[in-house]
Amino acid sequence: MPESGEDILAAGAVVSDDEGRVLLVQRGTEPQKGRWTVPGGRREPGETLPQTAAREVFEETGLTVAVGKELWSLRIPLGDGRYYEVHDFAATLVGGTLAAGDDADDVRWLLPEKLSQYPLTDGLLDYLRRAGIVPPDA
Numbered sequence: 001m002p003e004s005g006e007d008i009l010a011a012g013a014v015v016s017d018d019e020g021r022v023l024l025v026q027r028g029t030e031p032q033k034g035r036w037t038v039p040g041g042r043r044e045p046g047e048t049l050p051q052t053a054a055r056e057v058f059e060e061t062g063l064t065v066a067v068g069k070e071l072w073s074l075r076i077p078l079g080d081g082r083y084y085e086v087h088d089f090a091a092t093l094v095g096g097t098l099a100a101g102d103d104a105d106d107v108r109w110l111l112p113e114k115l116s117q118y119p120l121t122d123g124l125l126d127y128l129r130r131a132g133i134v135p136p137d138a
Helices: 049-061 111-116 124-130
Strands: 008-016 022-027 040-042 065-076 085-097 103-112
Touching: 008 049, 008 111, 022 049, 022 111, 040 049, 040 111, 049 065, 049 103, 049 124, 065 124, 103 111
Parallel strands: 008 085
Antiparallel strands: 008 022, 008 040, 022 103, 065 085
């Protein structure tokens, strides 16, 4: 657990499969409960950020992934002077059985051009467009 005043490091993954779909989870907890996002969460002691991303994907979806390059990073204010410092990575499906984890209400593979039809977490669609994952006109 971070000490008071410390930012919280977190990592997530933009997972794609061989059909070109993107893996999203529906948040089961606040903030932004009910919105769709990429799987991710807090870094545990001793983990690298790519290890965090892979662990979080497994915990939230039941899937194992190969983590690739970092796509973006962002800082999300917590409202108490601290921030979540989130690093999201590209990842590809390796195996597993798709199932929503404890803190996810649902998990789905979605075509990139359909993502704008879902209530996504704040800013996610823009990040996905800038990374070339979602077409600019979708």
